[in-house]
Amino acid sequence: MDLETKALLLSVGTVQVAEPRREGRASTAGPGAGGQSVFFQSGPHLARLSIAASSPLCLESRAEGVAIMMDGKEIVRGRLVEPLLHCPEQAYITVSERCIYDCKFCAVPKLAGGIKSSQTVLQMVEEAARTGSLRAISLTSGVEVLPQHEAERVAGIVRDLKRFGVPVGVSISPFPGVNQILKNAGADEVKYNLECVDRELFPQVCPGISYQEIMDALQEAVAIFGKNRVFTNIIVGLGESDELLRRSIDELTEWGVIPVLRAVFPHPLRAGETWMERPSAERLLDNAHYLKAALEKNGLNGAAALTGCYRCTGCDLTPGRDL
Numbered sequence: 001m002d003l004e005t006k007a008l009l010l011s012v013g014t015v016q017v018a019e020p021r022r023e024g025r026a027s028t029a030g031p032g033a034g035g036q037s038v039f040f041q042s043g044p045h046l047a048r049l050s051i052a053a054s055s056p057l058c059l060e061s062r063a064e065g066v067a068i069m070m071d072g073k074e075i076v077r078g079r080l081v082e083p084l085l086h087c088p089e090q091a092y093i094t095v096s097e098r099c100i101y102d103c104k105f106c107a108v109p110k111l112a113g114g115i116k117s118s119q120t121v122l123q124m125v126e127e128a129a130r131t132g133s134l135r136a137i138s139l140t141s142g143v144e145v146l147p148q149h150e151a152e153r154v155a156g157i158v159r160d161l162k163r164f165g166v167p168v169g170v171s172i173s174p175f176p177g178v179n180q181i182l183k184n185a186g187a188d189e190v191k192y193n194l195e196c197v198d199r200e201l202f203p204q205v206c207p208g209i210s211y212q213e214i215m216d217a218l219q220e221a222v223a224i225f226g227k228n229r230v231f232t233n234i235i236v237g238l239g240e241s242d243e244l245l246r247r248s249i250d251e252l253t254e255w256g257v258i259p260v261l262r263a264v265f266p267h268p269l270r271a272g273e274t275w276m277e278r279p280s281a282e283r284l285l286d287n288a289h290y291l292k293a294a295l296e297k298n299g300l301n302g303a304a305a306l307t308g309c310y311r312c313t314g315c316d317l318t319p320g321r322d323l
């Protein structure tokens, strides 16, 4: 698969599968939380696609591997990759599957799932480690009570997980002081998601959350965790302009923060709540090239990531890995 074909797959983001129960894997994190998805590998590229019966893409079995069809034509061949926990080679675990916030693109508050105890997380990682393919641990979490409470709980879990001897990345809701708590616990990488780069749209899309607090935590994080260790998800397709997107890429990469450009996933549970439009393949490609150049200009390297989405690459065109 070439980069343009991966961009095409990601611009659609979904695929029809003949036997979803057999091929699909349920997820509590990332785009399409609550749904099922497949990881499609072809050559050097991996694409995660949510399973949807209405998708214009269709996955078909071949004598060796699988093919993806569009408009009756085969566009790419590859194979399905089995995730370890949520994604390949990582134990990527959502600790609190619920959230007091109500970001308008996010399914987690609507799903109102469970809260995993530290013992449950430990057991999940132990099982993943027994397979021999555990390379990293990534923890993410909604906010059950307050961001501070969540950080303390996740920090306790990070301490427990250091025994596995693989890098641990954490993505939680930030607040003043969060970086030191996670650093003291032994986290190797952090991700605080900015989500919406448009400051005017931000309060509608992420009500009750402070744009500035996220930016402050990111800037401080680079001083504490170092270069290539701090990430932020930026959603593409919430109505932001490319100009604002690129201004944010410039500002963040100058600080040493690595943005993840994530195509919005218009989750059925959020239909009609905010403007969401999956970006075109061209928009994904243009902005991925812009991001790659900004990272290089600032001495950052996506391939150096130890955990999380830059390590996985399934949902994005990942500079340093895909291009």
Ligand code: SF4
Pocket (backbone or CB within 6 Å): 029, 030, 031, 048, 086, 087, 092, 308, 309, 310, 312, 313, 314, 315, 316
């Ligand atoms: S890129 Fe990130 S959100 Fe997507 S499957 Fe991989 S780890 Fe999950």
